[in-house]
Amino acid sequence: MRLPVEGVLKAFTIVSMAAPGIPVPFAAGVIDLGGTSAPGNVINTEPDPRHIQVGMKVRLATFSLGEDSAGTEAIGFGFEPVP
């Protein structure tokens, strides 16, 4: 199933407390991608309710999850605000 890369943030939370090893705070959200809901972090903006609101337009963006010992970089995805 192909999903659009741009959608609407229909829910979010700013996680301030998480399991050990997970950097906080971060913004997690549920994005409506053309009628299909997908989970993802809201990235490339401050994890703060002043910068994130439900109903805002967001688009797919990638970020580095880091390199392993063999030098392979893993790429994660999130959603950033559409300016």
Add this chain to the structure above:
Amino acid sequence: MSEDLWILGIHMTKFGKHPERDLVDLAAEAARGALADGGVQMHQMGLMAAGCLMMANAGVGQQLQKQIGQTGIPVYNVANACATGATALRVAAMAIKSGEVDYAMAVGVEKLAGAGLLGGGGRPKTDDDTWQRRGRYGAVAPLDGRVGTETMPGVFAQIGMEYGYRHGGTSFELFARISEKNHAHSTLNPLAAYQKRFTLDQIMNDVMIAYPNTRPMCSANCDGAAAAILVNGSTLKTLSAEQRRRAVRVSASVLTTDPWEEACQVLPDVNTLTRNAAIRAYEDAGIGPADLDLVELHDCFATAELVHYDNLMLCEEGGAVDLFESGATSRDGSMPVNVSGGLESKGHPIAATGIANVWEVATHLRGEAGDRQIEGARVGLAHVIGLGSACGVHILERSAA
């Protein structure tokens, strides 16, 4: 024809910290309390259903029998997320309704004091330090914190926020006021883990767990147990006038899971199965939401309480904010919700919760709720939901005897 279903005896322990007492001690107090409350004895029970989520493989039912009476009856140890207690009750209910047994015991027990954050898997160290695709989704790393959140406060925060997106009217302050209500209710409940009244400022400025849920807006992990004795209608008729007067009719006992929908199979949907359970329960009981005198619903987080006003049809679709703003869900309102203090202050020892909320409703219907009694309560509803998902709804009615 299936049998009428009644609660003959029911008991909950004080919720809170019980460092000196283990699971069996707590379950035994609840079970013996329920037997005594119903005026019956262990040897009369035809079946036991025992719930304990965190020790689901421990055979808690058999351990409990060794403490309170090994009569050789079948034990069903059940685990069904936060609906575990309601599931135990439902198993006992099915045994009665089938006509197989006259009396059945349901018990739920949990030791959770100090358990901390639930739901997130964390990031365990792996044997190798190279990215490898693993598991069902072929992910190279755990998803929690990388593709959204898996911890309960965040998951349920999103559920409340999504309601606001669809219907408007929500805010951090609104969710905090729901918590303020439940904490105020708890001050009248001596069995609540916390009986502390919070001001709105205190709630909003407490430790943020997952916006908009601060710590007092989250259910309290604690220890506790609850048990109920169910009986069929024809057996009840043979019992004393006092037993018949105090018996509480179970006019609906419903358990649902997610129906198939063309939707994401990863994100939880707490709404559809709750609404389905409520519709079925109202049908079975032959009543509507307007007939309810009180409701105990699954406020695992303040953000969850709001959506369940709507899912349980306590308001028009989309009208949950208006219902709360009207004051209806306060204990002096027309549709009191969580007069026990709810999971946020009474506490949430997971497997006990789905029987303890039935205890709360039954206690009001019997007119035995003391300072927090809802006067003249005749009909009430108890609701729990566990992610995965499972939803239990019970509708109870005061005895006419």
